[in-house]
Amino acid sequence: MFNRFNLSLKFGLISIAGCLTLGLALGVAASVQSSNAARASTQERLTAIVQERQQALVDYMAQINDDLATTATNPNTLAALAEFSDSWTALGPNAGNRLQRLYIEDNPNPTGQKENLDRALDDSRYSAAQRTDATILGSANSCARVVITTSSCSMQMGTSSTQSSRNSTTQRI
Incomplete structure (x- = not known):
């Protein structure tokens, strides 16, 4: 084609x-x-x-x-940690269980809002420190973190509340 x-x-x-x-x-x-x-x-x-x-x-x-x-070098933070450490020691060997009962189990706030408790309803030195330091640090959330940190450090350093133990705990944080 x-x-x-x-x-x-x-x-x-x-x-x-x-x-x-x-x-x-x-x-x-x-x-x-x-x-x-x-x-x-x-x-x-x-x-x-x-x-x-x-x-x-x-x-x-x-x-x-x-x-x-x-925050870690602030004198108020260091004083708060020292007070928490000493007051933890003053609560005795069952401090962790006692504080768990006071701040979690006996906490009147509903689940999810437990951090809103400024202090437990006891007259312990720890609860007084909790209330004071919540005001100093500005919020219950900040204070709750300090409580957890202090509790962990107190457990690491044992029951000794000497100034040298407190200083080493503060430096580790």
Whole structure:
């Protein structure tokens, strides 16, 4: 069938077919290149976002570290820890069980709000320290963290309440 066409028509059809093939090849190449450029651009934007968030997290953690260092060296914090340590020791060998009963089991606040108790309803030196230090530290949540830390440290250092034990406990915190 192709033999019936004259030579100029054949060259025209071959030229058109070549142009269409070239156009199609260039279109596919441009599409692939555009897709790759879009992917690279998206990757760069996502990398920039990750780096920004990473730096924000580093800055945030540095701020927390600075706050902890300031709180740990604050004389009020050191005095509170010493008082908690001494009052823990004064409660005797079952201090942990007694405080768990007072601050958790006998706590009138509902579950999920137990930290709102400023002090237990006993007349122990520990509860007095709890109330005083909650005011000094600014919140019951801060104080609860101090109580946990102090309890852990008191348990580590045993029942000794000497000044040297207290200083080593404070330095470990």
